[in-house]
Amino acid sequence: MLRLLHPTPELGASVAVEFAWCLHYIICSQVNNPLLITRGALSTLGLLLMDLARAASGSVDTGLDLLACPVLRCFGNLLAEEGAADAGVRADFGDERIIVAMFILMEFFIQHQPSLVPECLWVLNNLTVKDPGLCTAMLSLDLVAPLLQLLPISRVVRILVLTILCNIAEKGPFYCQRLWPGPLLPHLLEILTLSDSEVVGQSLELLQLLFVHQPEAAQDFLQHAGLQALEKHKEEADLQERIQALQEVALGGSSLVPNALALP
Structure with missing residues (x-):
């Protein structure tokens, strides 16, 4: 056969x-x-x-x-x-x-x-x-940029693309340093405007990995109104804990956050 x-x-x-x-x-x-x-x-x-x-x-x-x-x-x-x-x-x-x-x-x-x-x-x-x-x-x-270009095709494609990026990011600091800086941030911020909780959840997982292994990613996220983007999803029950954890990592690793945005 x-x-x-x-x-x-x-x-x-x-x-x-x-x-x-x-x-x-x-x-x-x-x-x-x-x-x-x-x-x-x-x-x-x-x-x-x-x-x-x-x-x-x-x-x-x-x-x-x-x-x-x-x-x-x-x-x-x-x-x-x-x-x-x-x-x-x-x-x-x-x-x-x-x-x-x-x-x-x-x-x-x-x-x-x-x-x-x-x-x-x-x-x-x-x-x-x-x-x-x-x-x-x-x-x-240099295949990350072509991978990101696939995001508009469909919901299933978005989830798979984000999952592949998570596979890369979870390998550690060296891989996250290669992922960031680059075209990733604007795409992730755009995904956070969507109402699809599964797609958003996968983007949160990727951001969490990046923030842990590449602190500069958290600073860039904060400087580009990342916390405001997360606000859109704060009432979604299946995302609340993940958003809280992401905020804690981002805010804990940055000196750029105004007091008004600090967690209680």
């Missing part, structure tokens, strides 16, 4: 698509995903995604999405399995190539099939959640 995922002139792409969906259903059934990983499924799927990215970079064939969709789901779901981080993902693809492939595919899908952008982001989330090396690759390739 893994061999037949690659389209051939004899069998055509339709056979690869069918086998990719079969593999997706097998993975979702949780029969024996560790066996699939040890048999090289991650490597096969990752290399296939890089082949699809190469095809996307020189093609306007919208049929690409037919194979990319199940392959992305297979790869993303296997990455979420316990032990996937030890399966040599970076050794197989390098720190950069699999990350670059995701961004090439997203650029293609924005034009031809926007519904697949979240599938790529789900893969990026599962690549970065446990792997500092892949987070470093995101930063060294």
Whole structure:
């Protein structure tokens, strides 16, 4: 089945698509995903995604999405399995190539099939959640700005983008220093104007990580009316504790706050 995922002139792409969906259903059934990983499924799927990215970079064939969709789901779901981080993902693809492939595919899908952008982001989330090396690759390739440009696409995309940024920020001070300063602050302030509590909550988590690991981020936030932006959500029950905690971190680490804004 893994061999037949690659389209051939004899069998055509339709056979690869069918086998990719079969593999997706097998993975979702949780029969024996560790066996699939040890048999090289991650490597096969990752290399296939890089082949699809190469095809996307020189093609306007919208049929690409037919194979990319199940392959992305297979790869993303296997990455979420316990032990996937030890399966040599970076050794197989390098720190950069699999990350670059995701961004090439997203650029293609924005034009031809926007519904697949979240599938790529789900893969990026599962690549970065446990792997500092892949987070470093995101930063060294200056991919934070292109990631932020995806925010307007949809609510699901906003949540996934913010989650990926949290994956990077939680790795510690070095990563937060690379994230900030940059284009992040205006985007986060804009998100705080939204009424979607889940999206706002994810932005609060990112701000909390940044404030803890990069005190300058808290000062910039305060200087750009960040506390006033938080006021919009102070009556939302599921956000109150997180807003309080964020205010305490921001105010506790800054000498720029007027007394009128101090917490009681």
